[in-house]
Amino acid sequence: MTDVRLMVKAPAKINLTLDVLYKRPDGYHEIEMVMTTIDLADRLTIEPRRENKITLDCSACYLPLDERNHVYQAAKLVKERFHVDEGVHIYIDKQIPIAAGLAGGSSDAAAAIRGLNKLWDLNMSVEEMAELGSHIGSDVSFCVYGGTAVARGRGERIERLPSPPSCWVILAKPPIGVSTAEVYGALRMDRLTERGKSQQMIEAIWHRDFPGICRSLGNHLESVTLVKYPDVCVIKDRMSRFGADGVLMSGSGPTVFALTDKESRVNRIYNGLRGFCKEVYVVRLAGENQW
Known part of the structure; x- marks a missing residue:
């Protein structure tokens, strides 16, 4: 050994x-x-x-x-x-x-x-x-x-x-756990009103178009999680109100992230969440391929 x-x-x-x-x-x-x-x-x-x-x-x-x-x-x-x-x-x-x-x-x-x-x-x-x-x-x-x-x-x-343009990511997780299986189980395909955004996002990434990336954010599972857990909706609204360029729930939730390429907005978004949500993180995109 x-x-x-x-x-x-x-x-x-x-x-x-x-x-x-x-x-x-x-x-x-x-x-x-x-x-x-x-x-x-x-x-x-x-x-x-x-x-x-x-x-x-x-x-x-x-x-x-x-x-x-x-x-x-x-x-x-x-x-x-x-x-x-x-x-x-x-x-x-x-x-x-x-x-x-x-x-x-x-x-x-x-x-x-x-x-x-x-x-x-x-x-x-x-x-x-x-x-x-x-x-x-x-x-x-x-x-x-x-x-x-x-x-x-x-x-x-x-x-x-390719990796997207570098930007700040502010993450906020409310004090709840979400079961991915339960979210998918409650998803109603016939009630999805928003079209998929992946092809639009892929094009924006290839063009390194940060505003286009923010416009292309989309998650069909929000139709379940945001209804079942209203705190997730509140976090999204707060992030938008405090100046995020783009806001979305990740995966089945409950974490929500905000994107901004302006450092001056990071503290404003972070401080706007701290009183409402204990788990808040400020990180960067690290989307470089490892291989």
Whole structure:
């Protein structure tokens, strides 16, 4: 057993678009969404252990450390797929809020796959790692790639995009958790009034058109979450009122983000939220591709 310790970064993502196209025969929804990573990240420390077991530890006491954890699932899947007869211990330094629509668990799983690929000399390509990740969760494939991309199908078909223009991102998460499965289960396709925005967003990104990116923000799941959780609606209104160039809920929520390319507006938006919402973060887009 080699005495190796790997540190792997697991960045959060935001959805610039989330278009739900139709319900598939297998019960999943066909989606098309544009995602990009932001400068808010968990960090995994991965090291071998003598006993042939997977063990986890985490800075957040509320996360399960067994088969319910996406990192455990990723390590188990890699071990089984490649018949690895070695143990591993993974420590998760948790900075991304959970159940927030920011793919924290998915990004951790993707980081575990990337780290174990290196630790165990498995020589998987990024495409092979993304395929493996698709068995764990819909966002894991994107998180393996990182950067900026459009995801289709259930989220497993990835087409990489150039990074958007740099800007500030103000995130606000109300003190609630949202179940992605429940949101999709409550979605009424016949009541969607807004057309999908992904193709418009892709064009704006290719042209590095920041105002066009802000105009192209769209998320069909808002039709469920904003009704069920009015606080999310209040956050969106406050962000717009305090000068955000674009505002959207990420994923199934409840986190809402504001985009602005003007530093003078950042503090105004941040301070306008602090009295209403405890979890507020100011970060930058980090949507550079890793590969």
